Amino acid sequence: MTDRIHVFSDAQGAAEGCARAIADRLNEAIALRGTASLAVSGGSTPKLMFREMVELGLDWSKIQLFWVDERVVPPTDDQSNYRMTRENLIVPGHLPETQVHRVRGEMEAVAAAALYQSEIEAALGPEPRFDVVQCGVGDDGHTASLFPGEPMVADRIGLVAALWVAKKNQWRVTLLPKPILAARSLYVLSSGADKAVAVQSALQGPDNPLGVPSQMLRDAEWFSDAAAVQHLA
Numbered sequence: 148m149t150d151r152i153h154v155f156s157d158a159q160g161a162a163e164g165c166a167r168a169i170a171d172r173l174n175e176a177i178a179l180r181g182t183a184s185l186a187v188s189g190g191s192t193p194k195l196m197f198r199e200m201v202e203l204g205l206d207w208s209k210i211q212l213f214w215v216d217e218r219v220v221p222p223t224d225d226q227s228n229y230r231m232t233r234e235n236l237i238v239p240g241h242l243p244e245t246q247v248h249r250v251r252g253e254m255e256a257v258a259a260a261a262l263y264q265s266e267i268e269a270a271l272g273p274e275p276r277f278d279v280v281q282c283g284v285g286d287d288g289h290t291a292s293l294f295p296g297e298p299m300v301a302d303r304i305g306l307v308a309a310l311w312v313a314k315k316n317q318w319r320v321t322l323l324p325k326p327i328l329a330a331r332s333l334y335v336l337s338s339g340a341d342k343a344v345a346v347q348s349a350l351q352g353p354d355n356p357l358g359v360p361s362q363m364l365r366d367a368e369w370f371s372d373a374a375a376v377q378h379l380a
């Protein structure tokens with residue numbers, strides 16, 4: 148098993164480990180450049196990590212917050228990654244609204260993607276390098292909203308895209324691989340036995356990027372519970 152995987156007995160341990168690593172990198176960026184940029188994923192796994200991050204004394208006034216992907220739904224929708232993040236990470240009054248760069252899920256998807264890309268470029272330049280990107284892995288091997296078989300999984304030029312995800316019956320806006328892989332620190336948080344096959348495929352499976360988008364995370368630093376890495380050699 149690669150030394151870039153930190154294995155914990157349970158999901159809480161993995162969440163704490165990932166939260167601390169992210170906080171350390173953000174503090175280093177703030178010390179170096181006076182500001183830090185963080186792109187987080189949605190879904191359910193990050194909730195525990197977000198709750199840990201709130202306790203780590205980060206100076207949110209110096210952090211620019213982005214999302215790796217978003218469901219194209221209103222920000223009040225229970226499917227919204229922004230809503231989940233607001234409920235678990237964003238402490239009211241700590242993070243100025245101008246530093247919360249959410250995907251405008253209430254808009255039409257392609258327009259929302261274009262606006263989001265322009266916000267990223269305005270904040271980080273035309274070749275954006277986030278200080279930290281945190282990804283998850285779906286049980287089908289997707290990451291961000293890059294799903295198996297989607298040609299955009301092979302895109303190494305674009306920054307942001309909108310796509311219809313038939314299996315989720317949902318429009319999504321997602322970072323494309325380039326800005327994810329350009330991160331100064333790229334972390335993957337995974338937990339649960341239901342992810343074990345996907346994690347094994349991502350890290351040790353035969354190369355099949357269109358079939359296992361999370362294979363692009365092979366050089367990332369992983370934080371996982373034992374259940375999710377049980378199939379790794």
Ligand code: 6PG
Pocket residue numbers: 188189190191192193215216217218228282283284285286289290291292
């Ligand atoms: C999303 C996420 C997605 C997520 C995986 C894992 O919008 O759903 O960004 O890429 O990381 O689907 O989701 P869970 O953490 O809910 O298993």
